[in-house]
Amino acid sequence: xxxxxxxxxxxxxxxxxxxxxxxxxxxxxxxxxxxxxxxxxxxxxxxxxxxxxxxxxxxxxxxxxxxxxxxxxxxxxxxxxxxxxxxxxxxxxxxxxxxxxxxxxxxxxxxxxxxxxxxxxxxxxxxxxxxxxxxxxxxxxxxxxxxxxxxxxxxxxxxxxxxxxxxxxxxxxxxxxxxxxxxxxxxxxxxxxxxxxxxxxxxxxxxxxxxxxxxxxxxxxxxxxxxxxxxxxxxxxxxxxxxxxxxxxxxxxxxxxxxxxxxxxxxxxxxxxxxxxxxxxxxxxxxxxxxxxxxxxxxxxxxxxxxxxxxxxxxxxxxxxxxxxxxxxxxxxxxxxxxxxxxxxxxxxxxxxxxxxxxxxxxxxx
Numbered sequence: 001x002x003x004x005x006x007x008x009x010x011x012x013x014x015x016x017x018x019x020x021x022x023x024x025x026x027x028x029x030x031x032x033x034x035x036x037x038x039x040x041x042x043x044x045x046x047x048x049x050x051x052x053x054x055x056x057x058x059x060x061x062x063x064x065x066x067x068x069x070x071x072x073x074x075x076x077x078x079x080x081x082x083x084x085x086x087x088x089x090x091x092x093x094x095x096x097x098x099x100x101x102x103x104x105x106x107x108x109x110x111x112x113x114x115x116x117x118x119x120x121x122x123x124x125x126x127x128x129x130x131x132x133x134x135x136x137x138x139x140x141x142x143x144x145x146x147x148x149x150x151x152x153x154x155x156x157x158x159x160x161x162x163x164x165x166x167x168x169x170x171x172x173x174x175x176x177x178x179x180x181x182x183x184x185x186x187x188x189x190x191x192x193x194x195x196x197x198x199x200x201x202x203x204x205x206x207x208x209x210x211x212x213x214x215x216x217x218x219x220x221x222x223x224x225x226x227x228x229x230x231x232x233x234x235x236x237x238x239x240x241x242x243x244x245x246x247x248x249x250x251x252x253x254x255x256x257x258x259x260x261x262x263x264x265x266x267x268x269x270x271x272x273x274x275x276x277x278x279x280x281x282x283x284x285x286x287x288x289x290x291x292x293x294x295x296x297x298x299x300x301x302x303x304x305x306x307x308x309x310x311x312x313x314x315x316x317x318x319x320x321x322x323x324x325x326x327x328x329x330x331x332x333x334x335x336x337x338x339x340x341x342x343x344x345x346x347x348x349x350x351x352x353x354x355x356x357x358x359x360x361x362x363x364x365x366x
Contacts, residue, residue: 028168031161033321035168039176040205042067046173060174068166074244193339200335204328211296212323216243218287219253226279230272232260246288247323253284296327306330 025032042063049059184194220243227235242256257280264273293308307327314326 031164039172064170204331211292219246
């Protein structure tokens with residue numbers, strides 16, 4: 001017999017300690033969620049290695065090391081090449097600014113040229129447009145300079161998060177399945193329902209990772225095509241960097257193509273800036289909403305529009321992690337509703353078949 005008194009006492013104490021536990025875990029929450037996602041994706045590889053070498057600890061270490069090494073190489077290569085390309089672009093703009101007697105003069109003359117080109121083709125107030133354009137360009141320049149320090153400090157934060165992800169990944173791969181089984185025992189549901197919910201979580205994570213990879217590939221390919229068309233140096237490289245940046249929703253990909261468009265404007269290549277801006281905003285930008293929704297929705301058996309709304313709402317609620325958490329929450333709610341419907345139908349069937357139920361009437365053919 002289950003003792004209700006001790007059970008209630010322990011449950012109350014646990015509920016009182018949970019808020020303190022969440023406060024303690026809050027600084028490590030992002031790293032833990034990222035490690036959990038990687039653990040779900042890499043767990044089949046770890047199990048395959050375990051079967052081959054019959055040493056779970058070694059298999060876990062090899063899987064963790066390979067994952068960290070692969071991600072580190074990709075990020076280090078992208079950062080190194082991006083630094084080189086940005087340095088070359090900055091030197092070119094610096095030479096142009098020296099020709100124009102400094103950055104303020106370059107910005108002003110660029111604004112004058114853009115307004116003059118528009119005034120010859122459109123019936124606009126040249127003075128008002130010039131003032132507005134100068135104000136916007138100065139705001140963008142000030143924003144970029146202001147956030148240089150934040151970007152540098154963000155590198156340190158990324159390195160610390162990476163170390164925590166590697167540590168969490170090892171322990172999740174090594175003991176994650178055992179922890180999940182222990183957690184399932186605490187859930188007051190039958191084994192089939194608990195297994196179905198855990199399977200929903202796993203499938204949702206895998207589907208969203210596939211969606212992220214599909215969007216990165218699609219946007220990277222389209223960006224490379226646009227960069228090649230306007231004659232940018234190393235279009236495949238910049239497209240690959242844009243694909244990696246697309247992991248960050250909404251602002252990720254524009255962080256790559258918007259500076260290129262602005263550089264073309266400063267260099268006087270207005271048609272190239274216009275073509276690249278329209279291509280990136282319309283064609284490249286639509287890939288995220290369309291491709292991710294279809295890839296994730298196909299695996300989770302959810303409508304693409306629902307997945308797209310879940311991604312947008314999740315990003316608004318949770319930030320970058322909302323790309324994964326939004327569809328995950330929607331899929332989990334759908335699975336819970338499905339299991340709740342099964343329980344209600346089973347309860348209704350049990351009541352109708354109970355001792356007080358009327359036996360079915362049998363008819364005899366005459």
